[in-house]
Amino acid sequence: MAGDKNFVLKGNICYSEDAKNLKLVEAGWLVCREGLCAGVFETLPEEYASYPVTDCGDQIITPGLVDLHVHAPQYAFRGLGMDLELLDWLNTNTFPEESKYRDLEYAKRAYGIFADSMRSSATTRACIFATIHNQATELLMDLMEETGLKTMIGKVNMDRNSPEYLCEESAEQSAADTVKWLEDTADQYENVRPILTPRFIPSCTDELMRKLKEVQKKYDLPVQSHLSENQGEIAWVQELCPESRFYGDAYDQFGLFGGDVKTIMAHCVSSTEEEIELMRERGVYVAHCPESNTNLSSGVAPVRTYLDKGVNVGLGSDVAGGSKESIFYAMAHAVQVSKLRWRLQDTSLKPLTVEEAFYLGTMGGGSFFGKVGSFMEGYEFDALILDDSDIRHPQPLSLKERLERFIYLSDERHIKGKIVAGNRIF
């Protein structure tokens, strides 16, 4: 909802300057000018004296959270059936559920629930997988547009290795449907943008990947897919693409792996050194999905390595591999699994800190959308107003402590305000 995008929020402000540095400003003034951050001040500068001020009292103000990887059609079975590894899980739980979205009534019901939940959550920006179905995907886009969140949404491509009830007829059909989807939805939305979504290498013939590259170029689309999540999957890709040097190279051979193609690859749990180096070089984004990687027994991605090497990383809820859409929960889980990875797998990679987890869920993922995920000057003004007053404590707490607890202990009840690009959602 458009409104006046010049205003001030006063409260206890927390935001990342980079992966290691968290800036905390108590009783600070956070200025939004024309939908962008004009800065965080200890005293309100004269030039903003005419701006309306929302005094958030003792509440905490943070940037909105970014979910780089979530499957909207799987929201229906979140918290269920996580007793299989990836490939079996897809065949047993996921593909049957996704096939239901050919029924628009079901899609409306299911996507309505998803959109409501995303609206209420702390997420301000998200990259979302839909299904192969054009109409359901367009319905999802309509619903997400209304939430006011800024999202990228993709009709999924799958022309092989899935059941007939969830498989596109041919590479040609899949590409044609993709173009139709793009044409049907062109210029319809302010908040939603399309993102090219080949499900993953096993789902997409070489021919389809080549056609999708043409589509990507023609429509100048970003791309999202999956990479190196699970050992069985990696071995399968090697069989399917025997000339690829590693899994990521299979995408790269089709020109769909970073460079001038903005790309998110979810998981990257077991990426080889070569693959990591290519991701770094090409600016590919890793969507780190700690809960999903745990629930499906895939392992723990070496996020420390990605941060150290300057590979772009953000967080993904990966519902329904993950059970919750909450990116605060993903932050806590990211710290937790990094500790188990350190203890059980590799003590050379130190666990993540709270500062780093916070960065991942805000600026780390936000940068995929541009200058998003921080309150540094010039950043798009996405913000959350958070009330931790019912998380009772007998002792005084610093702002840093309040933020850390918030990550571990809060839920959507504690989100009292949400702003995206200067627009108030609630």
Added chain:
Amino acid sequence: MAGDKNFVLKGNICYSEDAKNLKLVEAGWLVCREGLCAGVFETLPEEYASYPVTDCGDQIITPGLVDLHVHAPQYAFRGLGMDLELLDWLNTNTFPEESKYRDLEYAKRAYGIFADSMRSSATTRACIFATIHNQATELLMDLMEETGLKTMIGKVNMDRNSPEYLCEESAEQSAADTVKWLEDTADQYENVRPILTPRFIPSCTDELMRKLKEVQKKYDLPVQSHLSENQGEIAWVQELCPESRFYGDAYDQFGLFGGDVKTIMAHCVSSTEEEIELMRERGVYVAHCPESNTNLSSGVAPVRTYLDKGVNVGLGSDVAGGSKESIFYAMAHAVQVSKLRWRLQDTSLKPLTVEEAFYLGTMGGGSFFGKVGSFMEGYEFDALILDDSDIRHPQPLSLKERLERFIYLSDERHIKGKIVAGNRIF
């Protein structure tokens, strides 16, 4: 609050028969007779026709949850400071916080918050550590008595290796204070019982342990302590007790390790085979604390081994090693970390199933209290009435699916009723 303990709950009933078998009865009748379960029926037997019936509609009814290990004084800093391993964490965060409980005003405030939270939670029975301070411990017992939960609460013993501000003067003083605490609180409570609580071997001189054995025998007390949580701790115990064959043997040498002494040992992450065998033989209870073991980078306990060998196991929140008092959350976390242990450490130990996690958090821990944690005939009637109606879903769900989702997705808002030993808490 005593009341008529003959009544019926009608609803969707879930309970464990053992670690592997979850019984589900839709639209079933669960009869409480004299505070004990008389059974679960598909049709209400004639003999109970006069009993008042609470029709819970579509709600789910489960046994109450059991928290075998929680530190009441640490509730104040839950969700904070989990960036150190055990021994450093104790010295940096825990001991300073626990020392504040010499101040009764602080204790009242802090324990008031803890008691309220426990009351609202899904926990019906808990084994709780207090601090070394008699008065604060008695205050905690008063507060927990009022909640109606059945708890065992222990004044903690610590006469070495802690800062002077949180260390008892001598073994003699510690034992004398323990006796005074027991005498002061004898016969005061219906719901609270004392449990002997030597903090752990590093905190307790041999002399203190010997004196505590005398106290244990005289007052016929159960015992709770910590065991094999962390490598540094285990090594330290070996130094302190050079004649012990393993950590558990150090407790056993003082006669405080199962047999006719009901004993809970928290963690057991890195127990040796010998230690596990002794626990099994002696009926020692493992309080498995998955979140704490993760947050403090201790590792993952081999719960599968414990279940396979018939070692008693229940769950512990271990606040503030763990961030939440929720045992539903502990169930989910137990499944999750068992998957990472399988993937990263030992693929011979299959991950826990949802049925097993549910068992651990009800009957597994409940058996420490007697016939507790199930709806089989003769079990004490602890129950929860759970409403998952706001966890929206577009598709029909089976009762089993509803229970699984509930474990992952619920919070205390969803607990609509709570009964302990036939008494309605709310």
